[in-house]
Amino acid sequence: MYDLIVVGAGPAGYTAALYAKRYDLDVLVVGEDLGGLCNEAYIVENWPGTKEIEGNELMDRMKDQIEDLGVEVLQKRVDRIEGEDTFSVHVNGKIFETASVILALGADKRRLNIEGEKELVGKGVSYCVTCDGPLYRNKDVAVIGGADSGLKAAMLLAEYSDNVHVFEATDELKAEKIMIDRCRENNKIKLNCGMAPEKFVGDKFLERIVFQNGDEVEVDGAFIEIGSVPNESIKKIGNRKITRDEGGFIEVSPGLSTNVEGVFAAGDVTTASNKMRQIVTAAAEGAIAAYSAYSYVGEKDA
Ligand SMILES: Cc1cc2nc3c(=O)[nH]c(=O)nc-3n(C[C@H](O)[C@H](O)[C@H](O)COP(=O)(O)OP(=O)(O)OC[C@H]3O[C@@H](n4cnc5c(N)ncnc54)[C@H](O)[C@@H]3O)c2cc1C
Incomplete structure (x- = not known):
């Protein structure tokens, strides 16, 4: 016993x-x-x-x-x-x-389950801004997810990174209005809706994200914030x-x-x-x- x-x-x-x-x-x-x-x-x-x-x-x-x-x-x-x-x-x-x-x-952490995601975890793809955000000082990063956790992540990343692109798959951001306003006022953060990632591409490290609509965005890091x-x-x-x-x-x-x-x-x-x-x-x-x-x-x- x-x-x-x-x-x-x-x-x-x-x-x-x-x-x-x-x-x-x-x-x-x-x-x-x-x-x-x-x-x-x-x-x-x-x-x-x-x-x-x-x-x-x-x-x-x-x-x-x-x-x-x-x-x-x-x-x-x-x-x-x-x-x-x-x-x-x-x-x-x-x-x-x-x-x-x-x-x-x-x-x-909820995964996107898309091509390149598993292979590039720890090599540009991350699920934890608090943990890995400081590694992207003066770099360009993406946040996948436009709900509260995604926009909070974007605010934190803007402390370190030059450009923070937030990508929300649906047509509107799901975050509280106050968070959306704060992100809009921050000139390092760019909010994008209707952008669902299709795959992460990179040889040894993440190089770009390809979206379902055919767009491609070059970033050094991508933070997936779509819930736990x-x-x-x-x-x-x-x-x-x-x-x-x-x-x-x-x-x-x-x-x-x-x-x-x-x-x-x-x-x-x-x-x-x-x-x-x-x-x-x-x-x-x-x-x-x-x-x-x-x-x-x-x-x-x-
Ligand atoms: C990629 C990544 C990077 C991270 N980096 C950091 C970082 O730098 N700093 C930081 O502070 N945090 C970081 N985190 C978060 C951190 O890992 C978690 O917050 C922490 O591990 C949570 O600890 P836990 O003990 O609650 O759960 P876990 O670490 O998830 O452990 C859960 C345990 O429960 C076991 N378990 C579940 N069900 C059963 C069952 N039925 N029977 C037996 N065992 C079971 C599992 O096997 C496991 O052993 C990171 C997370 C990820 C995904």
């Missing part, structure tokens, strides 16, 4: 395990993809205390740190979780019992549905508890941290959720 099982082996899951272990809880981490989304982050430049580190290297270090403390990390998918007072976590035919659970399932898709691999605990918002993100309290007692959530999969989906916020949520799980287990034992 574990005190805590953490589902997810990204920054939220690993940090939750780190804190929980230091609170002396008996912890198991089960994660399908060890390292999580961070493995895709080519170079991370915003993890405090480390000027530059490859995403997978950072995650290997987090894993080493918790394993050194004695946390067991299992590379497997959790199929389902049953139980009410205590929980049974089903993993590939085996069952692990635990007093509490942290769901650190992550979210994925939360991981919904675990929707219920027993028969109780985990409450999610309309976008599928798990609704949490300030202490990161879910609607199911004893089940907490952390990282990109939650509605917390103002939905700022970053390594540092995922890690912070992991720490908070671990503290809540520790308090919960302590109260149960008392």
Whole structure:
């Protein structure tokens, strides 16, 4: 019987395990993809205390740190979780019992799924302006997506880049009027509607975007901002549905508890941290959720 099982082996899951272990809880981490989304982050430049580190290297270090403390990390998918007072976590035919659970399932950036996209990720194509924007200082960049996140990305990119072209596939921008006005007032930002990308072209690095209407635009970088898709691999605990918002993100309290007692959530999969989906916020949520799980287990034992 574990005190805590953490589902997810990204920054939220690993940090939750780190804190929980230091609170002396008996912890198991089960994660399908060890390292999580961070493995895709080519170079991370915003993890405090480390000027530059490859995403997978950072995650290997987090894993080493918790394993050194004695946390067991299992590379497997959790199929389902049953139980009410205590929980049974089903993993590939085996069952692990635990007093509490942290769901650190992550979210994925929505992809365009067009030619050249996969090949050029980290080579001009990016899903994270906060992470990669500073790499495009004095360059020409594109933002794909004209909703709020796209225009926010454009405003941020205009701090670094010379020309920021926003491309919205439909005939109108979907962002708040105030954001549209701000972008219109910024002479570095050019807003374009009715421009759906067909493919990204580049040999070693992105060179241009070809659009469905036949237009081509030369840029050094393209930021895809068409939303995030939360991981919904675990929707219920027993028969109780985990409450999610309309976008599928798990609704949490300030202490990161879910609607199911004893089940907490952390990282990109939650509605917390103002939905700022970053390594540092995922890690912070992991720490908070671990503290809540520790308090919960302590109260149960008392
Ligand atoms: C290309 C790219 C670059 C990025 N660059 C940066 C950057 O430079 N700086 C930054 O701060 N952020 C960056 N990010 C964002 C950052 O990667 C995420 O915010 C962070 O990884 C979220 O951590 P998480 O632990 O919440 O989720 P994730 O890292 O997504 O981890 C989720 C974990 O849950 C597991 N999981 C899901 N379902 C199950 C299941 N049923 N059973 C078992 N395991 C399961 C997954 O396998 C995975 O281990 C980048 C993102 C992308 C896509």
